[in-house]
Amino acid sequence: MHRPGLRGCLLGLLLATSGSPPARGTELPLLGWIEPVRLTAAGGIELQAKLDTGADSSSLHAEAIERLGVDGQVWLRFAPAPGSTLRLLAPLLRETRIKRQGGSAETRPVVRVELCLGTVRRVVEATLADRSSFRQPVLVGRDFLAGQFVVDPGRTGLSRPECAAGR
Secondary structure, X not given: OOOOOHHHHHHHHHHHHHOXXXXXXXXXXXXXXXXXXXXHHHOOEEEEEEEOOOOOOEEEXXXXXXXXXXXXXXXXXXXXXXXOOOOEEEEOOEEEEEEOOOOOEEEEEEEEEEEEEOOEEEEEEEEEEOOOOOOOOEEEOHHHHOOOOEEEEEEEXXXXXXXXXXX
């Protein structure tokens, strides 16, 4: 009787939840649970990210958030890393309520960000949150990972952000 290894189980679980299997004969890249990502809007700032297959969506650290009115729309200016002097500017898409451990909920702003992880560049909606108590300022959820990668929770640092310009 053939028993799949951990990688085969992870791949099967990923395919079962993503709904989009890779093309026959191709294999999804293997990543660890902690990987570097590049925020392309920030001129290529690289940050450490936790890859969380249990999270529906992605989240980005934000501090010193300012609300600005630009052409009748609300934009947010914020620092994407603890203590950073760099400021990003993004339109506010909406606000969402996130249930926290212990049952309490908080309202978080949602913006679009472009992330590069390995050779994959994707635009995703991300909540902005104070992640200063976490080691990784970025959390990459299933909205980015599904159908693109296999995540090995026992490994870290298996990739570098290498997205081609304009891809």
